Amino acid sequence: MSAPQERVAVVTGAGRGIGEGIARRLAADGLAVMVSDIDADTAARTAEAITADGGRAAAHAADVSDRDACFALVAATREQLGGIDVMVANAGIAQVKTLLEVTPDDLQRMLAVNLGGVLWCLQAAAEAMIEQGRGGKIISASSIAGHQGFDHLGHYSASKFGVRALTQAGAKELAQHGITVNAYCPGIVDTTMWEEIDAGLGGYLGTGKGEAFTQYSQLIALGRPQTAQDVASYVSYLASPDADYMTGQAGIVDGGIVMI
Numbered sequence: 164m165s166a167p168q169e170r171v172a173v174v175t176g177a178g179r180g181i182g183e184g185i186a187r188r189l190a191a192d193g194l195a196v197m198v199s200d201i202d203a204d205t206a207a208r209t210a211e212a213i214t215a216d217g218g219r220a221a222a223h224a225a226d227v228s229d230r231d232a233c234f235a236l237v238a239a240t241r242e243q244l245g246g247i248d249v250m251v252a253n254a255g256i257a258q259v260k261t262l263l264e265v266t267p268d269d270l271q272r273m274l275a276v277n278l279g280g281v282l283w284c285l286q287a288a289a290e291a292m293i294e295q296g297r298g299g300k301i302i303s304a305s306s307i308a309g310h311q312g313f314d315h316l317g318h319y320s321a322s323k324f325g326v327r328a329l330t331q332a333g334a335k336e337l338a339q340h341g342i343t344v345n346a347y348c349p350g351i352v353d354t355t356m357w358e359e360i361d362a363g364l365g366g367y368l369g370t371g372k373g374e375a376f377t378q379y380s381q382l383i384a385l386g387r388p389q390t391a392q393d394v395a396s397y398v399s400y401l402a403s404p405d406a407d408y409m410t411g412q413a414g415i416v417d418g419g420i421v422m423i
């Protein structure tokens with residue numbers, strides 16, 4: 164009997180934070196992982212950590228707002244790791260501003276990374292998965308801010324609502340090819356992104372370092388801030404055969420902040 168084929172995942176924004184957690188978890192689950200980030204050094208660091216733990220990984224730098232770079236990422240993955248079965252479009256940026264202050268450049272960059280990045284990764288992965296003919300899983304980062312508009316994060320929230328729209332449309336379009344499309348919606352996760360949000364909110368709320376993070380964390384029913392591993396365990400499920408009958412969903416995993 165031949166051994167089952169090793170599945171291959173791409174994770175964007177995997178140089179740190181949630182993406183790093185997802186890449187390391189999928190590698191521990193037995194997938195080969197292409198670690199991608201706009202920052203080549205951090206991507207290489209995560210890939211090295213996976214390899215040191217006994218997993219199989221490679222690193223490839225890509226700016227997800229660049230469509231050609233996303234197609235090159237998938238091509239490199241197929242060449243170096245032998246295929247693509249799972250795309251985790253995790254890379255994202257945040258910016259704290261009121262709606263009255265958002266500039267055209269702010270909006271353009273937010274949508275180019277958070278929405279464009281998800282669309283280009285979906286296109287590149289789906290094209291390859293269709294050609295391979297064995298289905299696949301496309302999983303993207305939305306947020307609780309993709310279910311509820313957050314003040315001071317309005318244009319960020321809009322980008323995350325948009326990820327849910329792409330997830331639903333993608334699920335309908337790609338089901339015929341055996342490709343599922345889902346999203347994950349974390350809450351308040353203790354990463355560099357929230358350090359930046361905390362500093363940004365401080366300018367509006369008059370809070371000091373860490374205080375806005377603590378205030379927002381008090382909204383969490385389970386009583387502690389979320390970790391990258393909390394998110395990664397949900398993405399592990401979405402990437403697994405156990406989630407084969409799930410598509411078009413944007414599941415909230417936030418310790419109980421937004422309940423719908």
Ligand SMILES: NC(=O)C1=CN([C@@H]2O[C@H](COP(=O)(O)OP(=O)(O)OC[C@H]3O[C@@H](n4cnc5c(N)ncnc54)[C@H](O)[C@@H]3O)[C@@H](O)[C@H]2O)C=CC1
Nearest residue numbers: 176178180181201226227254255304306349352354355356
């Ligand atoms: N931290 C949180 O509380 C939450 C985060 N999310 C989402 O989860 C995802 C990951 O967030 P965190 O790990 O917290 O963020 P982070 O800021 O800590 O890490 C983001 C990673 O993405 C990379 N990146 C940024 N722009 C990129 C681009 N154009 N192309 C490729 N890589 C790029 C960065 O270099 C970094 O390594 C994001 O999409 C974020 O919006 C969703 C809900 C809550």
Ligand SMILES: CC(=O)C(C)=O
Nearest residue numbers: 257306307308350351
């Ligand atoms: C960064 C983010 O999505 C939230 C809700 O904090």
